[in-house]
Amino acid sequence: MSKEVKPGRVLVVGSINTDLVARAPHLPRPGETISGQEFSQVAGGKGGNQAVAAARIGARVAMVGRVGKDANGAQRVKDLEAEGIDCAGIEIDAVQPTGVAMVTVSDDGQNTIVVVAGSNGEFTPEGVARHEAAIKASDVVVCQLETPWDSVHATLALARRLGKITVLNPAPATGPLPAEWLPLVDYLVPNEVEAAILAGLPVESQSGARRAALELQRGGARNVIVTLGAQGAYLLPEGGEGMHFPAPQVRAVDTTAAGDTFIGVFAAQLAARQPLEGAISLAQRAASISVTRAGAQPSIPTRAEVESAA
Structure with a gap:
C-alpha cells in the first residue's frame, strides 16, 4: 500500500473451503x-x-471461521497464514470435515459450483461471541452466507453494536433476507442474480439494478452495490444519486472468485478510509484481473498487479 494510504483492519467472518475444480x-x-x-x-x-483479496491489496486482515481436523483444514490455515492473515480466530472442528466446493469451469469462463458446508455449517452464534475481541479490533467486518444465517446475523449485530463498518455479500442467496438484517448493513454487495432474489425484482440491466437497489435500501441497507459482471457495477449510496461503474474489458478464463476479489479489495479500501468511488474502481480492476486467471485464490491479484494494470 502506498505511503499516503494507511492500511486498515479487515475482519472476514465466514467460510473456508477446499475447491475441487x-x-x-x-x-x-x-x-x-x-x-x-x-x-x-x-x-x-x-x-x-x-480475506486473501483484502490482504493482497494491502489491508491488515484477520479471519474467523471453522475448518475440520483434517489435512484440508490444516492446509487451508497454512495458506491463509502465508498471506499474512491472522488465523487465531479459525476454530478446529473435531467432527465435521473442512468444507468442499465442487466447481466446473467451461472454456468460456463460466462456472457451476456445488458447496458442501462441512465444518462451516457448525459455526454458531456462540462462536461469534467468542471472537468479540477480533471484531472490536477491526475497522470493517465482512460476512457472506456460506455459514449458518444465525451466525451471520449475530456477527452483523455485534459489529453494529461495536460501531464497525459492516459489509454483507449475500451469497449464496436463496430468498429475501430477514427484515431485521438490512438495517445492520452499511454496504450490501449482491451480484445481479442475488439482487433479484433479495429484492424480488428482475435485474437484467442498469435500470433493473437501480430498482433492486432502491428496494433493498428501503429495507434498511445504507449503501447498495450491485455487481453486474461484464456490465460493471451499480452504486446506490446513502442519501445520494445512483452511479454506474463500467467494467474493464477483458477475456474471461474463469470467473470463480471474481465477486470475492471485488468484496475483499472494496473492504480493504473502506478500512483505509478511501473514497467510495475509488474503492469501487480499484475493486473492479482487481476483479477484472482475477477472471483472466484460473482458480479461486490463485487468481486474486496483488496491489502491485492491480496498480500496474491501471
Missing part, C-alpha cells in the same frame, strides 16, 4: 457426462477468498 469444454446439462480437460485442488471458500 474441473475444466471442461462446456458446463454439463442435466444427465450429461462430459470429458474434463484438467483437474485441480485449490484454496477457496467465499470467506477465505475475500
